[in-house]
Amino acid sequence: MSMPPMRSFLPRILEPRRLAHQGVAISGELDHAFCDRLTEAVIEIVEPIVAELRFDTAEQGRRVMTGSVSTSVLIPCQRCLEAMSVALSADFRLGIVWSEEEAVSLPKDLDPWLVDSEAADVAEVLEDELLLTLPFVSYHPKDQCNDVAGYSTGEHPAEESAKNPFGILKQLKNSGSDN
Ligand SMILES: [Zn+2]
Numbered sequence: 630m631s632m633p634p635m636r637s638f639l640p641r642i643l644e645p646r647r648l649a650h651q652g653v654a655i656s657g658e659l660d661h662a663f664c665d666r667l668t669e670a671v672i673e674i675v676e677p678i679v680a681e682l683r684f685d686t687a688e689q690g691r692r693v694m695t696g697s698v699s700t701s702v703l704i705p706c707q708r709c710l711e712a713m714s715v716a717l718s719a720d721f722r723l724g725i726v727w728s729e730e731e732a733v734s735l736p737k738d739l740d741p742w743l744v745d746s747e748a749a750d751v752a753e754v755l756e757d758e759l760l761l762t763l764p765f766v767s768y769h770p771k772d773q774c775n776d777v778a779g780y781s782t783g784e785h786p787a788e789e790s791a792k793n794p795f796g797i798l799k800q801l802k803n804s805g806s807d808n
Pocket of ligand 1: 706707709774775
């Protein structure tokens with residue numbers, strides 16, 4: 630029986646400007662426990678949340694974090710309501726700014742990361758990036774969906790679901806608990 634490869638865990642809190650000044654690259658796994666909002670938004674996070682981060686100094690001395698984050702989650706198919714696996718992956722390039730005014734002045738290729746002290750919650754940023762990639766409405770491929778009738782009649786429950794997709798997520802999630 631082979632051992633799984635070792636992967637270090639990322640810290641939740643780090644000092645992005647100091648790391649940028651030093652030109653540090655770090656990679657590792659983000660603890661699911663740091664990602665309550667993503668946990669709430671899906672049925673289950675089924676893969677490790679893996680991130681690669683590079684802290685750098687760009688033009689005009691701007692501090693920048695470039696990176697990627699990925700995982701896989703189970704979300705409900707909105708046609709048959711059975712779970713389906715979706716891979717989430719985000720690439721980002723963030724300008725570390727002190728204020729909203731500074732954020733406005735960033736070049737277009739940088740999204741702002743507002744950090745108004747030395748330390749910052751990088752887990753929150755990575756979770757935001759993953760939440761942004763969650764599909765708003767999702768369906769199984771036709772040959773894998775359990776609601777074949779929905780396909781053959783051309784009915785689309787999307788309109789109803791789109792009003793409150795998270796309501797359905799919550800129902801599914803709660804139906805598995807004891808309360
Ligand atoms: Zn389905």
